[in-house]
Each structure stands twice: as C-alpha cells, then as structure tokens.
Amino acid sequence: MVNKHVQNQNQAPEVVRLVVPPRPVQHSDGGPLTLKERLKRCRPEMNADNLLLVLTILGVIVGIALGSVLRFANLGPTEKHLIQYPGEILMRMLKMMVLPLIVSSLISGLAQLDAKESGKMGSWALLYYFSTTMIAAIIGIVMVVSIRPGANTARDAAIQKGEEKEVSTLDAILDLIRNVFPDNLVQACFxxxxxxxxxxxxxxxxxxxxxxxxxxxxxxxxxxxGMNVLGLITFSIGFGTILGAMGPEGQVMTNFFFVLNEIIMRFVKLIIWYSPIGIACLISGKILEVENIADTARMLGMYMVTVLCGLAFHAIIVLPGIYFAVTRKNPWTFFRGMLQAWVMALGTASSAATLPLTFRCLEENNNVDKRVTRFVLPIGATINMDGTALYEAVAAIFIAQLNRMELTWGQIITVSLTATAASVGAASVPSAGLVTMLLVLTSLGLPTSDVTYIVAVDWMLDRIRTSINVLGDAFGAGIVHHLCKADLDKIDEEVIKEIGEQALSPLSPMSPFDPFRRMSTHLEVNYEGAIERRRSVRRSLRRDHRSPQELRETQSRDLNGLAVNSYQPIPNSEEHSPAGDADTGI
Structure with missing residues (x-):
C-alpha cells in the first residue's frame, strides 16, 4: 500500500474530464420538441412583421409584372374593373377604419396625460411633440411645392391657361376654421x-x-x-385632454377607449394581412390605366427623392438643432447613444416594437431619468410622428399634382394641419401611415384610389420615416429631462429627507442601525436578485431589456445606501463596528 501510494505521488496527476450529455430541449410541460418545432426555433427572425414585409414586396412585384404583361392583351373596361376589384375592397376596408382609428387613438393617447400629476413634464412633452410634428409637415410641404415631383410642366401650363378660376383666400381660411368647429358632430362624419x-x-x-x-x-x-377630419380631430383632442385631467373619475371611460383602441389596432392588423393581394390588384390595374409608364416611373422616383430629402433635413438639421438650442449639449453624442434603437426601427418599421430598446438606449447610454422615459416615450410612440407627418404632406400634394389640381393657400394650410393631426392618431404599427393618409386625401377631396401610386415604394419609406419617429421621441425625452431635471432633483431630496427622518428612530422598522434588519435586507436583496436572474431569460423573450444587475443595484441603493449613507452612525454603537459590517456582508 505504501509503494502504491508513493508511486501515485511520483506520477503526474491524471486529468479527469467529465462529459455531461446535452440536455434535451423540452416543452414547458416536459415533453420533447418535434423536428418542426426545432426548425422554428432555429429561425426566430421570421416573425409576423417580417413575413408581412415579404408578402407586401411580393405583392408589389406580382402587381407590376401582371400589369406589364396584361398591357399587351388589349383588355376591355370590364376586365380591367374585375382586376382592380380586390384592390377596391382593400380601400373600402381601410376607409372603414379611418373614423374609429383616429378617434380612439387620439382619445386614448391624450387621456394618459394627467395635467395634475405630470405637470411641467407633460406640458413640455406636448409642446415639443406638436411643434416638431408641425415643423415636419411644413418641411414636407416646402419640399414638394419646390420640387413638384408629380407635375408635368407642359400639361400643367395648358390646363392652367384654359382654367381661370378665381379663388378667395379669405373664404378658404374661413372654411378651414369653420370645419375645425363643426356644429353637428354626427354630420361631420360624412x-x-x-x-x-x-x-x-x-x-x-x-x-x-x-x-x-x-x-x-x-x-x-x-x-x-366627405368626412370633416379637422372637426373630428378637434373634438377628439378636447375629449382626450379633459378625460385625462379628470383622473380617477374618468378611469372607466379611459379604459373603454383603451380597449376600443386595442380592438381597432387588431382589426387593422387583420386588414393589413389582406393588403398584399389588394396591393397587387391595385398596382396591376393602375398600370393598365396609365398611358405613359416612363413618366409615371420618373414621377415616383422624384417623389422618393422629395420624401428622403425632407426626412434627412428634419433628422440632421431640425431635431439636433432644437436639442442643442435647449440643452447646449452635443446632439451627435446623444444620437450615437441611440444608434442601436435607430437601426432596429429601420428593420421593424414599428415604433412600438422598438420601444423596449429605446428605453434601454436612453437610460443606459444617454443617462436619461427613468421617470422621464417611462412617461414620455409611451406617449411619444402614439402621438409623435414627425416622419409620418412629413410623408403624408408630401404624398397628398404629390397626388394633387398627379391630378393636375392646383391647391390654394387654404388647402395647403389644411394639408399641414391635417397631416399633423392625422400623424398624432397614426398607430405605431407598420404601414399605419397608409391608413391615416386617407384622412389627408379626404380633407382635400382627392381620389383615395391614387394612393396606389405610392404603395409600390411605401415599404421602404415606411422604415425610414419610422426611424425618424423614434429619433424624435428620443430627442424629446432628452429635452424634457433637461428642462425638468431641477424638479426631479428636488423630489429626490424630499424623498431622501423623508426616509432619513424615519430611519433616525431606533425603534423604526426602517432603521438602518439594527444589524438584523440590515442583514435581512441584504439577504432579501440577494434573493430578489436571484429571482430576477431566473426571470430575465423569459423577459428577454418579450423584448424587455431591463437587466438583473440594474434591479439589484437599484434595490441595494434604495434599501441600504440611501438612508445609511445620508446619516452618520451613532457613536460607540456595537452594531456599526467594522466587524459587524463584515459579518453581515454589507
């Protein structure tokens, strides 16, 4: 035994490798996954939004190809009408959702702003949202009037020469104000x-x-x-603002409009799934009706250039300029912190889907207070649509130019106001701008079927304008945080003072001088941190980017550091000896 022991000491220790068999992937109920379910988990990127994008692009391609081929078939009016008929059904369904969508979205969004509780923060947020949205709409109008992407100079000159129509600017402005305040709300619907x-x-x-x-x-x-869009929007804004100011008394009505808005959102999503078929039929039908394909393609190219120039000017000049003018900080450093959320908005084309990542970028990268982000961003994702307002203003005047319609100053003002208000009610889901676009076209008396021209390129512009919307929300949160920082710091000081007064009492259950209390608090924080680590995986699947470390640090600071570090320990206290702290692990 001795020789064996010595021999084992002289030999090099043998490396023992434990081979742990891989744990089979199972259901939540314990059963093994099938091959089909394994394949689904291997490609999680193909979600509903991406599938809808692929189908929409396929619908555009099929519509262009079908229309180009059928142009050589010399079809009659009946055959052309039947080809466009599924697209007509799509437009009727979208127009059906316009009225409930704008009313429920505006009221439910504005009802979240309680003037008594939000105070200064809500006022600054609303001022920023409506100001930047109006500026975006004006930029779009200036761009489209200057570039004139849908105009043909020769034909316009001939038409303008033959039509000498006297238009009173005063009457147009009076009609605009008159429609803002309708005398009959039911009649304003049609x-x-x-x-x-x-x-x-x-x-x-x-x-x-x-x-x-x-x-x-x-x-x-x-x-x-035609629907009196301005009147309905005015009523909805007033209704939602007063409802939010009522507080608990109006909670029942607030819940009703929240549920109504959710129903309309789901209804719109169902209709959008039919849109690839309708888009294919609409595009093919329009190609059959167009006499000169080359001119139409040139106009769409100029339309895209107009929209992109307006969005670039708003994102590079206007938003950073406002941020620098208010905060006196470098806007490009702020933008660099939002780069991840901006890229995600390009991919998802949804402000709501990007919202969790926007929270994370603002709070972790740009150090914006959570009280500001949790208040400003959800409202901004609903009512702050700078890119959508610019896009709708450009698209409406572009369609008017296609129809050889010269807009008066009153109608241009109507476009700016309607595009601003319609973007406020735009849902934060992909391609919601096409639905609210019908509001702007209806206010001008333009044919809603001409929206088909811009559908072919909307799938790409939708992503770019959504990224501008997210960027506008982020800059708004940074501006509101700067303007309200003094008030937030004052609230923090009052809370620290209140907690400190309670902690000074040795008999208080919150006293930090009780070692058992401190130990139990420390263990409770560690336990909560462990629970949070287990839940973080599930939460990440729901796109919640709040980390367990963040929760542990917050709880440790609030429970241990806030009161303890604010006050000196009692002299000659056994509980506050270095050994006592070492034993408790604090």
Whole structure:
C-alpha cells in the first residue's frame, strides 16, 4: 500500500474530464420538441412583421409584372374593373377604419396625460411633440411645392391657361376654421362645409342692359360630401385632454377607449394581412390605366427623392438643432447613444416594437431619468410622428399634382394641419401611415384610389420615416429631462429627507442601525436578485431589456445606501463596528 501510494505521488496527476450529455430541449410541460418545432426555433427572425414585409414586396412585384404583361392583351373596361376589384375592397376596408382609428387613438393617447400629476413634464412633452410634428409637415410641404415631383410642366401650363378660376383666400381660411368647429358632430362624419359663389339675377334692376339680364355673385355655404377630419380631430383632442385631467373619475371611460383602441389596432392588423393581394390588384390595374409608364416611373422616383430629402433635413438639421438650442449639449453624442434603437426601427418599421430598446438606449447610454422615459416615450410612440407627418404632406400634394389640381393657400394650410393631426392618431404599427393618409386625401377631396401610386415604394419609406419617429421621441425625452431635471432633483431630496427622518428612530422598522434588519435586507436583496436572474431569460423573450444587475443595484441603493449613507452612525454603537459590517456582508 505504501509503494502504491508513493508511486501515485511520483506520477503526474491524471486529468479527469467529465462529459455531461446535452440536455434535451423540452416543452414547458416536459415533453420533447418535434423536428418542426426545432426548425422554428432555429429561425426566430421570421416573425409576423417580417413575413408581412415579404408578402407586401411580393405583392408589389406580382402587381407590376401582371400589369406589364396584361398591357399587351388589349383588355376591355370590364376586365380591367374585375382586376382592380380586390384592390377596391382593400380601400373600402381601410376607409372603414379611418373614423374609429383616429378617434380612439387620439382619445386614448391624450387621456394618459394627467395635467395634475405630470405637470411641467407633460406640458413640455406636448409642446415639443406638436411643434416638431408641425415643423415636419411644413418641411414636407416646402419640399414638394419646390420640387413638384408629380407635375408635368407642359400639361400643367395648358390646363392652367384654359382654367381661370378665381379663388378667395379669405373664404378658404374661413372654411378651414369653420370645419375645425363643426356644429353637428354626427354630420361631420360624412360632410364638411364649403363656401361657393352662385351667379343669380340682380333683382334690383327690372330691365336688362344691352339685352342681357344683370347678375351678381352671391356667397353661399353648402355641405360637401366627405368626412370633416379637422372637426373630428378637434373634438377628439378636447375629449382626450379633459378625460385625462379628470383622473380617477374618468378611469372607466379611459379604459373603454383603451380597449376600443386595442380592438381597432387588431382589426387593422387583420386588414393589413389582406393588403398584399389588394396591393397587387391595385398596382396591376393602375398600370393598365396609365398611358405613359416612363413618366409615371420618373414621377415616383422624384417623389422618393422629395420624401428622403425632407426626412434627412428634419433628422440632421431640425431635431439636433432644437436639442442643442435647449440643452447646449452635443446632439451627435446623444444620437450615437441611440444608434442601436435607430437601426432596429429601420428593420421593424414599428415604433412600438422598438420601444423596449429605446428605453434601454436612453437610460443606459444617454443617462436619461427613468421617470422621464417611462412617461414620455409611451406617449411619444402614439402621438409623435414627425416622419409620418412629413410623408403624408408630401404624398397628398404629390397626388394633387398627379391630378393636375392646383391647391390654394387654404388647402395647403389644411394639408399641414391635417397631416399633423392625422400623424398624432397614426398607430405605431407598420404601414399605419397608409391608413391615416386617407384622412389627408379626404380633407382635400382627392381620389383615395391614387394612393396606389405610392404603395409600390411605401415599404421602404415606411422604415425610414419610422426611424425618424423614434429619433424624435428620443430627442424629446432628452429635452424634457433637461428642462425638468431641477424638479426631479428636488423630489429626490424630499424623498431622501423623508426616509432619513424615519430611519433616525431606533425603534423604526426602517432603521438602518439594527444589524438584523440590515442583514435581512441584504439577504432579501440577494434573493430578489436571484429571482430576477431566473426571470430575465423569459423577459428577454418579450423584448424587455431591463437587466438583473440594474434591479439589484437599484434595490441595494434604495434599501441600504440611501438612508445609511445620508446619516452618520451613532457613536460607540456595537452594531456599526467594522466587524459587524463584515459579518453581515454589507
């Protein structure tokens, strides 16, 4: 035994390798996964949004190919109508959702702003949101009026020469204000007011002059078919603001509109799944109707250039300029901290899907207070749509130019206001701008079927304008944090003072001078941290990027460091000896 022991000591120790068999992947109920389910887990990137994007692109390609081939078939009007019919059904379904969508989105979004509780933070956030959205709409109008992507100079000149129409700017502005405040809310759902001039005989003269009867122009107010979008938006904004100010008294009505908005959102998502078929039929039908394909392709190219130039100007000049003017900080450093969320917005085309990552970038990279981000970002994802407002303003005037329609100043003002308000009600889901686009077209009396022209390129522009929306939300949170930082610090000081007064009492259950209390608190924090680590995997699947380390640090700071570090320990206290701290591990 001794020789064997000595021999074992002289030999090199043998390396023992434990081979642990891989744990089979199982269901939550314990059963093994099938091959089909394993394949699904191997490609998690093919989610519903990406599948819808692929189908939409395929619909555009199929529509272009089908329309190009059928142009050589010399189809009659009936055949062309049947080809466009599925697209007509799509447009009717989208128009059906316009009214409930704008009302429920506006009311549910504004009801979250309680003026009594949010105070200064909510006021600054609303001012920033509506200001930047209006600026974006104005930039879009300036771009499209200057570049004129849908205009053909020769044809426009001929039409303008033959049509000398006198338009009163004063009447257009008065009609705009009149429609903002409708006298009948139900009637505003399908009609709006318009001033016209009628030629009537002048009864003041009984005899005709030179064989002709004298006439005069009389102003008359008529009801024109079409939804009064401005009136409905005004009512919804007022309703939502007052509802949010009521607090607990209006909670029942607030919950009703939240549920209604969720129902409409799900309804819209179902309709969007039908959109690839409708888009293919609409595009093929429009190709059959277009006389000159080359001119149309050139106009769409100029339209894309116009939108991209406007979005680039807003993202590079306007938003960083406002941030620097208010905070006096480097906006590009702030943008670098938001780069990950910006890239994700390009991929998902959804402000809501990017929201968890936006929280993380603002709080961890740019050090924005969580109270600001948790208040500002959810509201911003609903009502702050800078890119959408710019896009809708450009698209509406582009369609007006395609129809050889010269807009008056009153109509241009209507475009800016309607695009701003419609973007406020735009859902934070992919391609929601196409739905709210119908609001702007309806306010101008333009044919909604012409939205087909921009559908072919909307899948790409949708991602770019969504990234601008997310960037606008982020800059807004940074500005609100800068403006409200003094108030937030004051609240923190009051909380620390209140906790400290409670902790000074040795008999207080929150006293930090009790070693058993400190030990139990420390163990409780560690236990909560362990539980949080176990739950972090599940939470990551739901795109919640809050880390367990963040929770542990927050709890440790609040429970141990806040009161203990703010006050000196009692002299000659056994509980606060270095050995006592070492024993408790604090």
């Amino acid at each position: 009609r709006n007011d318009e001033t016209i001039y009628k030629i009537v005989p002048n009864k003041a003269y009984n005899a005709s002059v030179n064989g002709s009867e004298p006439t005069i122009r009389v102003r008359s107010l008529i009801l024109k078919d």
